[in-house]
Amino acid sequence: MTASTKSDRKPTLWETLTSPRARGRAETIFWYIVMTALALVFMVPLLWMLSTALKKPEEIFAYPSVWIPAEAMWDNFRLALTKYPFARFIMNTFFLVGINIVGELLSVPVIAYAFARLRFPGKKIFFILMLSTLMIPSQVKMIPLFAIFAKLKLTNSYWPLFLPSFFGSPFFVFLLIQYMKTIPRELDDAARIDGCGTWGILYKIILPLCKPALAIIVVYTFLWTWNSFLDPLIYLNDINLFTVQVGLSMFKGMTGVEWNLFMAATLVVTLPILVLYFFAQRYLIGGIASVGIKG
Amino acid sequence: MLRTWKAMSKRARTEALNGYLGILPWVLGFILFNLGPIIASVYFSFTDWDIINTPKFIGAGNYIKMFTRDPLFWKSLQVTLMYVALSLPMKLAAGLALSLLLNLKLKGMNFFRTVFYIPAVISGVAVSLIWMWLLQPDYGIVNSLLRLVGIEGPQWFWDPDSALFSVALMSVWSVGGSAIIYLAGLQNIPPHLYEAAKIDGANRWHSFWNITIPLITPTIFFQLVMEMIESFKVFTQAFVITQGGPLKATFFYMLHLYQQAFEEFNMGYASALALFLTICILIATIFVNQTSNRWVYYEAEVEERA
Numbered sequence: 001m002t003a004s005t006k007s008d009r010k011p012t013l014w015e016t017l018t019s020p021r022a023r024g025r026a027e028t029i030f031w032y033i034v035m036t037a038l039a040l041v042f043m044v045p046l047l048w049m050l051s052t053a054l055k056k057p058e059e060i061f062a063y064p065s066v067w068i069p070a071e072a073m074w075d076n077f078r079l080a081l082t083k084y085p086f087a088r089f090i091m092n093t094f095f096l097v098g099i100n101i102v103g104e105l106l107s108v109p110v111i112a113y114a115f116a117r118l119r120f121p122g123k124k125i126f127f128i129l130m131l132s133t134l135m136i137p138s139q140v141k142m143i144p145l146f147a148i149f150a151k152l153k154l155t156n157s158y159w160p161l162f163l164p165s166f167f168g169s170p171f172f173v174f175l176l177i178q179y180m181k182t183i184p185r186e187l188d189d190a191a192r193i194d195g196c197g198t199w200g201i202l203y204k205i206i207l208p209l210c211k212p213a214l215a216i217i218v219v220y221t222f223l224w225t226w227n228s229f230l231d232p233l234i235y236l237n238d239i240n241l242f243t244v245q246v247g248l249s250m251f252k253g254m255t256g257v258e259w260n261l262f263m264a265a266t267l268v269v270t271l272p273i274l275v276l277y278f279f280a281q282r283y284l285i286g287g288i289a290s291v292g293i294k295g
Numbered sequence: 296m297l298r299t300w301k302a303m304s305k306r307a308r309t310e311a312l313n314g315y316l317g318i319l320p321w322v323l324g325f326i327l328f329n330l331g332p333i334i335a336s337v338y339f340s341f342t343d344w345d346i347i348n349t350p351k352f353i354g355a356g357n358y359i360k361m362f363t364r365d366p367l368f369w370k371s372l373q374v375t376l377m378y379v380a381l382s383l384p385m386k387l388a389a390g391l392a393l394s395l396l397l398n399l400k401l402k403g404m405n406f407f408r409t410v411f412y413i414p415a416v417i418s419g420v421a422v423s424l425i426w427m428w429l430l431q432p433d434y435g436i437v438n439s440l441l442r443l444v445g446i447e448g449p450q451w452f453w454d455p456d457s458a459l460f461s462v463a464l465m466s467v468w469s470v471g472g473s474a475i476i477y478l479a480g481l482q483n484i485p486p487h488l489y490e491a492a493k494i495d496g497a498n499r500w501h502s503f504w505n506i507t508i509p510l511i512t513p514t515i516f517f518q519l520v521m522e523m524i525e526s527f528k529v530f531t532q533a534f535v536i537t538q539g540g541p542l543k544a545t546f547f548y549m550l551h552l553y554q555q556a557f558e559e560f561n562m563g564y565a566s567a568l569a570l571f572l573t574i575c576i577l578i579a580t581i582f583v584n585q586t587s588n589r590w591v592y593y594e595a596e597v598e599e600r601a
Contacts, residue, residue: 031399035407043413046414049428061434064443065436113317114314114315114318115317119307120310121300123314135580137572139552140570140572140573141328141333142556143565144335144566145328146346147339147346173321230531234557245419248424262428269418269421270418273416274413281409
């Protein structure tokens with residue numbers, strides 16, 4: 001405010017309101033209002049789910065709608081989890097998540113290391129082939145794969161749902177190659193002089209430096225396995241083997257009245273993903289922003 | 296390849312052998328889970344096959360049935376194309392608009408980013424159930440709120456006229472994922488371009504149309520292709536909420552394929568359907584790619600060569 005020191009005249013109210021600084025502040029406030037309103041709209045579905053999950057049966061169909069139940073029915077969660085075997089589904093899915101993470105972590109680093117660091121004839125062709133598989137919709141492979149697993153008598157088991165991860169997902173291989181390329185080769189050379197072999201370099205030098213990329217792989221494997229629907233739907237028949245998503249889909253098209261229990265079950269199934277999201281947000285958002293992969 | 300092999304030193308050969316060893320899991324996976332199934336799919340599409348008995352070769356029979364004797368094929372194709380045309384512009388515009396908001400220089404933006412991205416990590420089944428209850432015509436919160444201001448809301452998923460739109464609307468909720476990708480594109484735009492434009496007297500509107508939009512066309516292009524492929528494959532929402540109804544208004548292509556394969560066990564016919572879907576996606580992708588050099592601006596290429 002250098003101008004005001006030169007003249008004694010106080011700025012009029014109109015001048016204060018239209019000064020660049022005031023206009024800037026008004027604009028900031030405007031955008032905060034827009035963002036907050038939009039954030040609320042985005043949260044309505046989740047809040048509505050939570051609210052319904054805690055309602056008494058008579059409150060579900062009340063009009064005008066009740067947002068905050070008179071009494072939080074925490075018992076709904078117990079009812080939902082005993083009425084439908086969701087505890088079982090959750091254990092099953094955690095088991096699949098674990099085994100898929102092991103599969104990816106065993107295979108992806110080895111493949112990515114070969115592509116990122118080792119020289120061999122035909123590497124370029126193999127790399128292009130790998131990227132091209134990212135473009136092929138999985139639907140075209142679905143029926144022959146189902147036939148193979150049926151022939152091997154492996155349908156209605158977890159084999160079709162975890163076996164592919166032991167051969168490395170091209171998405172993750174690509175991500176790890178990009179990451180490994182940022183690690184200076186001088187480190188490899190120094191380790192080699194110290195007597196480290198080809199694979200020793202990978203496990204002792206390079207992988208410890210790839211932890212952020214490995215974290216992205218772990219987090220996305222968790223997310224995709226947890227949310228996977230079509231594959232478990234096709235392969236699993238026995239309700240004791242169901243994953244959370246197939247379990248949830250049993251409520252499909254229903255015209256029932258137990259919306260509080262349905263929403264309680266949906267919330268329980270969504271909760272692990274929300275927890276994962278809040279703890280690993282950095283990797284989830286960093287992952288899609290850097291490679292453009294979608295969750 | 297053999298000649299290069301002979302010319303290699305012993306050390307280079309060891310390295311190459313290690314390289315092949317390293318990519319071996321991927322090569323096996325490629326043959327077992329990609330190449331093999333794709334070739335098998337092409338063969339099965341020319342057979343009559345119920346998965347129990349051996350496939351019987353029937354030439355182009357499945358394709359003839361598809362185009363001439365299966366009204367559900369045409370219906371599902373029409374529904375899916377309508378859905379692509381309806382949801383794609385909605386999702387592209389919403390994602391871009393959201394990313395522009397997230398790109399504002401405000402304190403606490405990380406909080407908003409967290410909020411907007413949450414729906415993108417929730418599974419399709421959970422999202423479908425939540426929206427089914429949200430848009431429930433009599434007791435759902437949306438119609439309840441509309442009634443408060445005196446509007447009788449539509450029947451959403453339960454009316455053939457609004458069902459497809461409801462599915463598209465629901466997909467917009469998960470737009471946070473693409474907003475993050477747009478945001479990465481926006482943040483790559485060098486700030487000095489805006490400063491230079493400002494000095495030249497451009498207002499924000501000019502800057503947006505002449506700097507922001509051209510420079511993020513590569514991201515828009517990427518999103519267009521990815522979202523288009525996703526829209527062709529939409530399945531979960533219809534499977535969980537509508538089962539293709541009402542009156543087949545949401546009878547998506549993938550629902551038809553699923554029913555033919557895993558409910559009717561017409562595996563040969565379903566293979567033909569899957570192959571046709573793949574070809575449709577391929578043609579649409581090539582078409583979009585062909586138009587890209589007319590509207591996608593690749594600054595990086597110019598800069599890298601310079």
